[in-house]
Amino acid sequence: MNDLIEIRWHGRGGQGAKTASLLLADAAFNTGKYIQGFPEYGPERMGAPITAYNRISNKPITIHSNIYEPDYVVVVDDTLLESVDVTAGLKETGAVVINTTKDNDYIKESLRGYKGDVYKIDARKISIETLGKYFPNTPMLAAIVKVSKIMTDEQLLNDMKGSFKHKFAKKPEVIEGNMKALELALKSVEKVNN
Amino acid sequence: MDIRERLSGNEAAAIAMKQINPDVVAAFPITPSTEIPQYFSTFVSNGDVDTEFVAVESEHSAMSATIGAQAAGGRAMTATSANGLSLMWEMIYIASSLRLPIVMSLVNRAVSGPLNIHNDHSDAMGVRDAGWIMLFSENNQEAYDNLIMAHRIAENKNVKLPLMVCQDGFITSHSIENIELIEDDKVKEFVGEYKPDEYLLNKENPIAIGPLDLQAYLFEHKAQQALAMKNAKKVILEVAEEFEKMTGRKYSFFEEYKLDDAEIAIVCMNSTAGTTKFVVDSLREKGIKAGLLKLRVFRPFPAEEIAKALEHVKAVAVLDKADSLNAAGGALFEDVTSAMYVNKKQVPMVNYIYGIGGRDTKADDIESVYRDLQEIANSGNVENPYRYLGLRRK
Numbered sequence: 001m002n003d004l005i006e007i008r009w010h011g012r013g014g015q016g017a018k019t020a021s022l023l024l025a026d027a028a029f030n031t032g033k034y035i036q037g038f039p040e041y042g043p044e045r046m047g048a049p050i051t052a053y054n055r056i057s058n059k060p061i062t063i064h065s066n067i068y069e070p071d072y073v074v075v076v077d078d079t080l081l082e083s084v085d086v087t088a089g090l091k092e093t094g095a096v097v098i099n100t101t102k103d104n105d106y107i108k109e110s111l112r113g114y115k116g117d118v119y120k121i122d123a124r125k126i127s128i129e130t131l132g133k134y135f136p137n138t139p140m141l142a143a144i145v146k147v148s149k150i151m152t153d154e155q156l157l158n159d160m161k162g163s164f165k166h167k168f169a170k171k172p173e174v175i176e177g178n179m180k181a182l183e184l185a186l187k188s189v190e191k192v193n194n
Numbered sequence: 195m196d197i198r199e200r201l202s203g204n205e206a207a208a209i210a211m212k213q214i215n216p217d218v219v220a221a222f223p224i225t226p227s228t229e230i231p232q233y234f235s236t237f238v239s240n241g242d243v244d245t246e247f248v249a250v251e252s253e254h255s256a257m258s259a260t261i262g263a264q265a266a267g268g269r270a271m272t273a274t275s276a277n278g279l280s281l282m283w284e285m286i287y288i289a290s291s292l293r294l295p296i297v298m299s300l301v302n303r304a305v306s307g308p309l310n311i312h313n314d315h316s317d318a319m320g321v322r323d324a325g326w327i328m329l330f331s332e333n334n335q336e337a338y339d340n341l342i343m344a345h346r347i348a349e350n351k352n353v354k355l356p357l358m359v360c361q362d363g364f365i366t367s368h369s370i371e372n373i374e375l376i377e378d379d380k381v382k383e384f385v386g387e388y389k390p391d392e393y394l395l396n397k398e399n400p401i402a403i404g405p406l407d408l409q410a411y412l413f414e415h416k417a418q419q420a421l422a423m424k425n426a427k428k429v430i431l432e433v434a435e436e437f438e439k440m441t442g443r444k445y446s447f448f449e450e451y452k453l454d455d456a457e458i459a460i461v462c463m464n465s466t467a468g469t470t471k472f473v474v475d476s477l478r479e480k481g482i483k484a485g486l487l488k489l490r491v492f493r494p495f496p497a498e499e500i501a502k503a504l505e506h507v508k509a510v511a512v513l514d515k516a517d518s519l520n521a522a523g524g525a526l527f528e529d530v531t532s533a534m535y536v537n538k539k540q541v542p543m544v545n546y547i548y549g550i551g552g553r554d555t556k557a558d559d560i561e562s563v564y565r566d567l568q569e570i571a572n573s574g575n576v577e578n579p580y581r582y583l584g585l586r587r588k
Contacts, residue, residue, distance in 0.1 A: 022370055025370045026200065029200040034372050036370065037369065038369035038370065041312070060372070063469050063557060064333070064365050064466070065469050065554055065555055065556045065557060066556075
């Protein structure tokens with residue numbers, strides 16, 4: 001892993017992009033890393049575009065600005081592709097991961113000529129299948145771990161079991177579904193370009 | 195052994211308060227400090243602390259209630275931001291003039307208007323002459339450590355002044371980062387018990403607090419407040435030394451980051467200092483001798499020490515995250531330039547107003563300041579000392 005990995009999340013208010021960034025920070029922390037997880041607070045309301053960020057490093061992190069040249073971008077809602085330049089500043093050595101069922105031509109076209117790697121995943125299908133409801137953040141968490149290789153699949157699964165137990169202490173019935181969502185998502189990330 | 199954790203700045207402040215376990219906390223919620231009393235009230239409900247939590251109806255009442263509690267002989271704390279602090283204004287001065295060592299967690303946010311919930315330092319700068327000790331914190335760790343040290347400084351018999359610990363709203367208050375926590379029993383021992391000499395609920399020695407104080411005495415009382423602020427300097431260093439023995443983490447009036455051999459330097463406070471360190475490191479790799487003076491103790495203002503620390507550099511930029519709107523520079527700039535002049539240090543100085551209302555301060559912005567400083571260092575001239583950083587012109 002590089003000394004510093006920077007990730008930018010694009011989602012809509014209510015989809016859990018902020019929570020996903022905090023869970024990723026949690027998981028990376030548990031593998032011994034230095035982490036930052038923070039949302040960019042704007043006029044928050046259900047459905048409005050929101051941005052969240054992660055920095056993950058082997059060394060202490062002092063920088064406290066937003067992230068303008070991320071190594072990875074996660075798009076939790078593909079309707080943002082038309083209104084937000086999600087790959088702005090994204091390093092071409094990096095990658096973008098999109099929650100979508102759109103075809104590859106549409107995806108390539110909407111990314112405005114981004115030359116790095118592009119991955120997609122159907123987080124809706126995974127979420128409905130495992131949780132019975134649409135919570136895209138858990139599958140997207142698994143997807144970014146798979147693509148960025150911040151940690152191994154096993155590290156993620158072991159760690160998140162503990163985190164979910166803590167997070168869902170009052171509704172343990174959703175822990176199993178969330179774990180299944182992670183497992184399924186790890187297997188479902190698909191590369192769009194070669 | 196310190197406890198490795200990851201917490202937001204607000205969580206860190208709330209946990210410090212839990213470990214301090216004050217007698218009274220009175221607070222009214224306001225973004226971005228809302229989480230502090232929110233978490234703390236959970237600790238109260240769960241029985242983790244034996245604090246009396248007063249959910250007041252306004253910040254004026256929050257400060258009034260902490261004043262009442264502290265005057266009665268208890269240890270009182272509160273938390274607020276921006277307009278909450280504005281509403282406390284009247285009582286802020288009462289707290290310091292009654293010499294009540296109340297401790298406040300101030301999560302810095304722009305004071306309205308127009309309405310803005312994001313970070314700058316206009317709230318803190320508005321009370322800079324109110325007689326409170328003011329500590330600034332780069333990150334969650336410093337917000338936590340400063341709170342653990344706060345009561346020891348404020349309650350010292352030679353000080354007896356209220357103290358506020360500042361951190362940047364959202365930037366650190368809502369960012370999850372690594373932190374080293376101290377064990378509960380160690381904090382308890384370090385902070386100790388509050389045993390005031392004189393207090394309202396002492397029936398053995400009844401006193402009055404806050405009576406009329408006219409021409410004959412107010413001046414002398416103000417001079418005593420000023421003396422207490424001067425005394426605080428020694429106490430701040432003593433407490434820091436003891437804290438370092440416990441944790442290994444070193445604190446002083448300010449942190450000098452690669453300043454020893456620096457030719458150009460930035461002076462700033464809170465989270466921007468972290469971003470500046472990042473830029474200093476990258477400039478050093480290119481052979482540019484950049485340095486940073488990160489001010490921690492803004493009140494009392496360590497004028498002589500700052501002048502000494504900056505005397506060898508060729509150009510200094512002071513970054514103010516609040517505009518004094520006086521056509522003559524920000525508050526921190528005025529304090530630093532005054533410190534240099536009085537101590538007869540001739541170094542070209544330039545001021546930047548930046549980050550107002552949450553405008554993000556990027557590494558590139560800080561780098562542009564160092565580039566300006568290189569020019570000033572070469573020419574020895576400052577064309578315009580009052581500048582903006584990150585202002586959109588059109």
